[in-house]
Amino acid sequence: MSTFDPDALECLAAIVEEGGFERAAQRLSITQSAVSQRLRALEAQIGTVLIVRSRPLRPTSAGQLLLKHTKQMRLLRADLERDLKELAPSSTGGAREEERISIAINADSIATWALPALNDLARQGLPMEIITDDQDFTQEWLREGQVLGCVTTLKQALRGCKVVPLGAMEYVAVAQAQFARDHFPKGLGPHNFREHPFIAFNRKDDMQSEFVGKAFGLKRVTLNQLFVPSSEGQVRAVLAGWGASVVPELLARGLLEQGQLVNIAPAYTLPIQLYWHCWNLESEVLDSLTSALMQAAGGALSVG
Structure with a gap:
């Protein structure tokens, strides 16, 4: 060779x-x-x-x-x-x-549980590069060889890789308190979801339509959407009254408790199962990354 x-x-x-x-x-x-x-x-x-x-x-x-x-x-x-x-x-x-050691993690995980998982490794000097993408597309970075591991919703392992289930991230539909009172006085329903905009991450993001479809048993859902390519930015846009959004409960929890946000579909929560994929190699660095992510996910995500 x-x-x-x-x-x-x-x-x-x-x-x-x-x-x-x-x-x-x-x-x-x-x-x-x-x-x-x-x-x-x-x-x-x-x-x-x-x-x-x-x-x-x-x-x-x-x-x-x-x-x-x-x-x-x-x-x-x-x-x-x-x-x-x-x-x-x-x-x-x-x-x-x-x-640099490159990994791909979806934006919602970065905004909630994933960064604290990597604190010790960063402080130890591991030269990490975190690439963000939609959770359905992070595996493409691994497939193309541009990262050594990824957090994704896809369960099937790529050739030469191993998969570890992390748990489920729970998503809820939220709106700013006054916006909810004015536009969703009886909550989000199968007949009013088209009337007001939803804040999505980007055009790849189908979380909003998936939530509405599964919550109300609808096969086809067309939404009026605005796009803000940041998990925290989506929440800020909701707080500013741009519209409603479907976001991780972990990200909205404090604002819901304070009453700044309102859960406009309290009867339904959408669980999204996450997996850690990485190359199947003997490596202390890879083992440390896997262990850190599994431990943090175990404390933050629900059992899938």
């Missing part, structure tokens, strides 16, 4: 992660010409194109395989760093930019 130049592999990863040759050069502290030369040398060694020069840039199938290999090498180096620090705490410096 061919031996690949680690600098060339990190160059490929930098191009994909930074979205271009110029930003990759800045990150690696080399010239843009050097970035192009390293990529060309790697493509010549492989015998195929590794990057599609589109907008945005994206890796080819071969590029994705090499990107996954690069991430695995980072994981091995991170394991080595942890072991060396235990043997000789003063012998290692800070992690380099290219040593």
Whole structure:
């Protein structure tokens, strides 16, 4: 098997992660010409194109395989760093930019339980990169080899990966107190959900329509939606009277208790089962990430 130049592999990863040759050069502290030369040398060694020069840039199938290999090498180096620090705490410096350990987590988990789960690892110096996406799409980052693990709603494991159930996040329909009194005096129902806007995360987000459909037994639900690509931002928009929204109960709990938000469909809660997927590798770093997320989820999420 061919031996690949680690600098060339990190160059490929930098191009994909930074979205271009110029930003990759800045990150690696080399010239843009050097970035192009390293990529060309790697493509010549492989015998195929590794990057599609589109907008945005994206890796080819071969590029994705090499990107996954690069991430695995980072994981091995991170394991080595942890072991060396235990043997000789003063012998290692800070992690380099290219040593980042990338994971994909849905925005609602980031806004509620996931960040506290990672506190100890961050304080220990693990160079994490958290990528956010809709919970139904985070697995695509893992499939493409751009992260080593993800929190997702999908149960089926990818080849070479393992799956751990985390629990269910409970979602509730909420509105600002005065907005609820004015527009939902009898609560959300099967005949009034079209009359007022719902605040969704983005166009991928079908949480609002899924909640309404399942709450009232409707097969097709069309909503008037506004889009705010932030879990906390959705709640702020609701508080400002933009409309109603379906959000994690964990995120709304304090505001519901204070009376600033009102549960406009108290008879129904939508549970969304979450899973942690990661590469099936022997790694202390990966084991630590898995353990931390499982422990935090166990204390925050309901049993699925």
